[in-house]
Amino acid sequence: MSTFTYDLTLAGLSVGSAAALTGIGLIVTYRATGVLNFAHGAIAMVCAYALRQCVVGWGWPLWLGAMVTLLFLAPGIGVVLERFVFRPLSVLGGDPAQTLVASIGVFVLLVGGAALVWGQGARDDAPELVSADPWGQLAVVLVLATGVGAVIRWTRFGRELRAVVDDRQLAVLGGVDADRVAAAGWAFGSFTAGLTGVLLAPYVRLDPYGLPLLVMEVVAVAVAARMRSLPVAVVVALGIGVGQSQLTRLHPADWRGQLVQAVGANLFVVALLVAALVLPGLGSRDALPRTTTARIATPPAAWIVAGVLFLLPLGFAGSDLHTSVQVPALGVVLLSLVVVTGRGGQLSLGQAAYAGLGALFTALLAAGRFPLLPRLPELAALALAVLLVAPLGLLTGWPAISRHGLSLALATFAVGVGVSRFVFAQPYATSGLSLGRPSGFDGDRAYYALELALLAAALLTTHALRRGRTGRALAALRDHEQGASAAGVQVPPLKLLAFVTGAALAALGGGMLGMGVRAFDPSAYDPVRGLLWFAAVVVLGADSTLGALAAAALLVGLDAGARGGVAAALIGVLAVGVGRFPGGPYEALRVAAGRLRPQRRVRLTVLGVAVRRRLRPVYVRAGSTEAAGPCVVREAESDAGRASGARSLQGHAAGAGQRGQASATPADHTDVARPARHDTGWKHAPAPRRTPAPPVLTAHTLHARYGGFTALDGIDLVVRAGQVTAVVGPNGAGKSTLFHCLAGTVRPARGQVRFGGRDITRLPAHARTRLGIARTFQQIAVFPSLTVAENVRVGAEQGRVAEPGSVERALRLFGLDGDVRSLPAARLPTGTLRRVELARAFAGSPRVLLLDEPAAGLDTAEVAALTVVLRALAAEGTALLVVEHDLDLVAGLADVVHVMSAGRIVSSGPPDRVLDAPGPQETPA
Numbered sequence: 001m002s003t004f005t006y007d008l009t010l011a012g013l014s015v016g017s018a019a020a021l022t023g024i025g026l027i028v029t030y031r032a033t034g035v036l037n038f039a040h041g042a043i044a045m046v047c048a049y050a051l052r053q054c055v056v057g058w059g060w061p062l063w064l065g066a067m068v069t070l071l072f073l074a075p076g077i078g079v080v081l082e083r084f085v086f087r088p089l090s091v092l093g094g095d096p097a098q099t100l101v102a103s104i105g106v107f108v109l110l111v112g113g114a115a116l117v118w119g120q121g122a123r124d125d126a127p128e129l130v131s132a133d134p135w136g137q138l139a140v141v142l143v144l145a146t147g148v149g150a151v152i153r154w155t156r157f158g159r160e161l162r163a164v165v166d167d168r169q170l171a172v173l174g175g176v177d178a179d180r181v182a183a184a185g186w187a188f189g190s191f192t193a194g195l196t197g198v199l200l201a202p203y204v205r206l207d208p209y210g211l212p213l214l215v216m217e218v219v220a221v222a223v224a225a226r227m228r229s230l231p232v233a234v235v236v237a238l239g240i241g242v243g244q245s246q247l248t249r250l251h252p253a254d255w256r257g258q259l260v261q262a263v264g265a266n267l268f269v270v271a272l273l274v275a276a277l278v279l280p281g282l283g284s285r286d287a288l289p290r291t292t293t294a295r296i297a298t299p300p301a302a303w304i305v306a307g308v309l310f311l312l313p314l315g316f317a318g319s320d321l322h323t324s325v326q327v328p329a330l331g332v333v334l335l336s337l338v339v340v341t342g343r344g345g346q347l348s349l350g351q352a353a354y355a356g357l358g359a360l361f362t363a364l365l366a367a368g369r370f371p372l373l374p375r376l377p378e379l380a381a382l383a384l385a386v387l388l389v390a391p392l393g394l395l396t397g398w399p400a401i402s403r404h405g406l407s408l409a410l411a412t413f414a415v416g417v418g419v420s421r422f423v424f425a426q427p428y429a430t431s432g433l434s435l436g437r438p439s440g441f442d443g444d445r446a447y448y449a450l451e452l453a454l455l456a457a458a459l460l461t462t463h464a465l466r467r468g469r470t471g472r473a474l475a476a477l478r479d480h481e482q483g484a485s486a487a488g489v490q491v492p493p494l495k496l497l498a499f500v501t502g503a504a505l506a507a508l509g510g511g512m513l514g515m516g517v518r519a520f521d522p523s524a525y526d527p528v529r530g531l532l533w534f535a536a537v538v539v540l541g542a543d544s545t546l547g548a549l550a551a552a553a554l555l556v557g558l559d560a561g562a563r564g565g566v567a568a569a570l571i572g573v574l575a576v577g578v579g580r581f582p583g584g585p586y587e588a589l590r591v592a593a594g595r596l597r598p599q600r601r602v603r604l605t606v607l608g609v610a611v612r613r614r615l616r617p618v619y620v621r622a623g624s625t626e627a628a629g630p631c632v633v634r635e636a637e638s639d640a641g642r643a644s645g646a647r648s649l650q651g652h653a654a655g656a657g658q659r660g661q662a663s664a665t666p667a668d669h670t671d672v673a674r675p676a677r678h679d680t681g682w683k684h685a686p687a688p689r690r691t692p693a694p695p696v697l698t699a700h701t702l703h704a705r706y707g708g709f710t711a712l713d714g715i716d717l718v719v720r721a722g723q724v725t726a727v728v729g730p731n732g733a734g735k736s737t738l739f740h741c742l743a744g745t746v747r748p749a750r751g752q753v754r755f756g757g758r759d760i761t762r763l764p765a766h767a768r769t770r771l772g773i774a775r776t777f778q779q780i781a782v783f784p785s786l787t788v789a790e791n792v793r794v795g796a797e798q799g800r801v802a803e804p805g806s807v808e809r810a811l812r813l814f815g816l817d818g819d820v821r822s823l824p825a826a827r828l829p830t831g832t833l834r835r836v837e838l839a840r841a842f843a844g845s846p847r848v849l850l851l852d853e854p855a856a857g858l859d860t861a862e863v864a865a866l867t868v869v870l871r872a873l874a875a876e877g878t879a880l881l882v883v884e885h886d887l888d889l890v891a892g893l894a895d896v897v898h899v900m901s902a903g904r905i906v907s908s909g910p911p912d913r914v915l916d917a918p919g920p921q922e923t924p925a
């Protein structure tokens, strides 16, 4: 090996060691707590500053500064974060969404805090703890990795750690002190962050923004190791480090060479892009605090006040006016986050990239440097830049189709970092670039007026996306993606729409920002800004346009008026707390106000029916002297008849009977007395016989597998119009898998699903809904931020046919046409929510209703009323398939029962025959 190659290898090992350290720290924290610590780089930066402060600022000996920094400060930060930020969140349920936002909040807080304390400028006098000789650093890394690996594998603490990671609650029940394990994980993770920071600081720019970003760029190392394997992380880190170092030999001749060199010099970013966009995703849960609250409408007065405040700067002069110019521009950028994150519920940490591209393209187009295009006037350049950047929204929109939670966070972050490194930081794109204002708007006042007009256009666009059919579909997507898909919402195109619109708005705002300062400044659009803007929008109410405008004013105002870093620190503090108030500050205010004022109570009937008694006569215990009474429906209806909701149901069902669509109406059933049979065990009265109805949905030899495990083993099933078909069986029998295959959320390995003769095996869930297969969920899927009527309207708009009056009909049928219709679904009782979900499914005029444990969470009276409703729907001609554990409900409701065991249907027939037979169904959960 030549000396040059050897030297480059050594340099690469040095960089790779620091990356390996970061990987080890991220993996250990993730394993111990389930949190991907976005603040890791910021902790590294704070520790590097602290060591410099001790040694350079206060003149301490290096060993003392290093001990205090690495053995007290770094682990201390970890313990404090665990105790005061992440433990409360894990007590609240450990939603990864909230921990992600909190860790971004910690990042922003530390960056802002460091800028406040140590200033924003870069330092080049960080003390050198370990000599530049890479062998020393490598030794540190290998000792650490081996030590951690040994602890995890062979010690009691390691076993506890693995137990907590696998199932925290189970580990706690088993006597493990999960908090201690999490605190140790955080302390160690922060220690490695601190070590990375002090090792790197002498060789890179030590500043509050650059170092954290540099450290987070190597997160690919941990992702490549699937957040699990320390040896893989170390090997990948060293490999990329050496590769990156070797590629510095390239000497560019033209812009292509420069691009290749840029790739070589940023191999960790390339690895991040590959890890985040190509490798399978890490987590699947939603990445935003799930909306549990209704959106609070902005009072008109607030808009008037905002309008006046935004007009005020027109009367300003000098530096005040010059600063104000940034507010509308940043407001437009933040509105892009309202569209993507607030309304669409899609996490986007890379929005700064689109803003920067908007500014860059505007500058290139206005300068005549854009390939193949002539020089354009500034306003035309801005408009064309917006159009050009909009489709680039697919860069993050495409991954968002299949990625959620952490995976989407990483993908959008990676795109932000990639664009920053490969476009903004490259001289071939940006050298000698200036950006002027449109002619006629050169002065600050005129330009501000132009910005207000553009802001108004952006507000109108945002507003349009928050109203009407698309607005409701977006809200549904945000509130419950699976539920939205089940309601017929075409989720992938809707996500793309959100990201493309978001990219266009960000580009517009970015171009306006650039024109405001008459320059393209790459640092104004770096990925740290993306995190800050994301945090600012989330804490001020992600779905609030006014919140975005307030955030813009706050960020610009604090940056201009206070010491640098105040804005970031404030936003960080708020973001750290946001997980405790998932609805944002409005929710916090509401909670506070709620303590002072009693909440408005709404009286609701149960399923629209004043049913108070459990249905009695379907079962009689052996030896009981109680005679069988009339059948289920008469009992329920005799109570129900007193309620308007029941009248609507009866009328509805009778109407259906008159139209001749149904084989039986509830009234028909009341005429069928069910004699009791006195025998051992629970017995069932015979169900009324019906004439065979035509098949609507059929399954043919369905096979489904999870890895090597066969969950469905050749299922044949027929669901007929006007009948209730039930599937029962013990836990793990495969009922839910069958349900998912029919609903389109699981793709069978073999076999067919047919609907009205058409093969729909490969159709996605939303397409099945549009054909006429609606479903409900075991865990109720409603859209909490929408009102009851809006929930039902989503079902009607996206369902099989948009029949006029279908919303009102569904609301009436399920007894939701009173005051409750205009209440937000958040915080309604379970029974009402079940009705809302059913009404939503029904409003799309489905031919088949798939119901996954519809009685889950309902009390006896609600189950009784539910039976009436489902009977009425079947009587109307709808085909119902019910997967249910409640055998009482099945016996009283179903026409045909299929019993499943170990992935097969082991018996089928009318409930009285099937449920009486001994078999696996007798041990349901």
Ligand SMILES: Nc1ncnc2c1ncn2[C@@H]1O[C@H](COP(=O)(O)OP(=O)(O)OP(=O)(O)O)[C@@H](O)[C@H]1O
Binding pocket: 706, 709, 711, 729, 730, 731, 732, 733, 734, 735, 736, 737, 738
């Ligand atoms: N995503 C999955 N990955 C691996 N195995 C799975 C998955 N989902 C289900 N299984 C397994 O497939 C089998 C069938 O599960 P399924 O949920 O369909 O049964 P079930 O009858 O609905 O049970 P339950 O009544 O408890 O919901 C079970 O052994 C289950 O452990």
